[in-house]
Amino acid sequence: MNRNETTKHDHTAMNKLRAIDFALQETVLFLDAYPENKQALHYYHQLLAQRRELIEELEHSGHPLTMYGNKSQTSWDWIRGPWPWEPDAN
Amino acid sequence: MWTYDKKLQYPVKIKNPNPKLAQIIISQLGGPDGEMGASMRYLNQRYSMPYNEVTGILTDIGTEELAHLEMVAAILHQLTRNLKEEEIAGTPFATYFVDHTTGVYPVAASGVPFDMKYVGVKGDIVADLHEDMAAEQKARVTYDNILRLCDDPDVLDPIKYLRQREIVHYQRFGDALRITQDHLNSKNFYAFNPSFDKGMKKT
Numbered sequence: 001m002n003r004n005e006t007t008k009h010d011h012t013a014m015n016k017l018r019a020i021d022f023a024l025q026e027t028v029l030f031l032d033a034y035p036e037n038k039q040a041l042h043y044y045h046q047l048l049a050q051r052r053e054l055i056e057e058l059e060h061s062g063h064p065l066t067m068y069g070n071k072s073q074t075s076w077d078w079i080r081g082p083w084p085w086e087p088d089a090n
Numbered sequence: 091m092w093t094y095d096k097k098l099q100y101p102v103k104i105k106n107p108n109p110k111l112a113q114i115i116i117s118q119l120g121g122p123d124g125e126m127g128a129s130m131r132y133l134n135q136r137y138s139m140p141y142n143e144v145t146g147i148l149t150d151i152g153t154e155e156l157a158h159l160e161m162v163a164a165i166l167h168q169l170t171r172n173l174k175e176e177e178i179a180g181t182p183f184a185t186y187f188v189d190h191t192t193g194v195y196p197v198a199a200s201g202v203p204f205d206m207k208y209v210g211v212k213g214d215i216v217a218d219l220h221e222d223m224a225a226e227q228k229a230r231v232t233y234d235n236i237l238r239l240c241d242d243p244d245v246l247d248p249i250k251y252l253r254q255r256e257i258v259h260y261q262r263f264g265d266a267l268r269i270t271q272d273h274l275n276s277k278n279f280y281a282f283n284p285s286f287d288k289g290m291k292k293t
Contacts, residue, residue, distance in 0.1 A: 004140075004141065004142055005142070066093075067150060078146060079142040079143060079145065079146035080142060081142060083136075083145060084091070085137055
């Protein structure tokens with residue numbers, strides 16, 4: 001096994017996830033301060049549904065996002081590069 | 091990036107406040123071999139690691155150390171709840187109390203605030219992994235010392251859990267070092283500079 005194996009990085013999906021996650025981050029910070037705001041809560045759930053779908057897609061194509069997301073039963077993809085701080089992951 | 095899981099890794103439920111004990115345990119928050127130093131050490135060392143196994147181990151242990159930081163903070167918080175003035179005045183906790191009240195601030199048991207000097211990042215895989223293995227042993231000894239000075243079963247339980255994790259982390263760093271040395275060729279048998287010199291790795 002080549003110990004520094006990399007997975008082909010899916011820039012499109014990752015950038016889409018970054019956009020959704022940034023919107024979620026802003027919404028969560030807003031909800032922390034205004035927990036009664038129904039409009040923000042509704043927006044949060046919309047974003048969350050999009051996020052779930054995208055993560056499912058990413059993880060099934062061998063890009064686990066967290067240590068709980070290694071979908072493959074036969075290979076440990078979690079430690080494959082590129083790592084987030086490498087140019088190829090960005 | 092990181093997200094927060096809203097749970098402790100292992101439960102902390104302490105019935106009796108004990109500021110004197112908190113004054114000792116606080117070293118595992120902000121002391122020389124504490125969890126803050128551990129997490130900062132591993133998460134900062136990751137960037138220069140040449141092997142995915144080692145980068146993965148540092149990422150996941152560094153992240154677990156953040157969870158341990160929270161457990162130690164929970165122990166400190168519960169040991170300093172609902173204190174009466176007479177439980178503070180004249181005890182070793184009084185000097186901490188005057189500066190931080192019962193807030194959780196990372197200092198060593200000796201009172202020295204957390205310092206990144208406790209953390210080694212050499213940018214060399216062999217140097218850094220030896221640092222990490224030593225750090226896990228030093229943290230284990232600190233937990234041993236806390237166990238010697240503590241007789242509250244509510245505190246002993248999570249402290250014993252944290253001590254066990256030091257031992258497991260030491261073993262995984264040992265694996266990381268073995269994986270690293272398996273990559274070295276006969277010209278570099280003693281692992282003098284595996285990170286940077288060409289021709290020192292097995293091809």
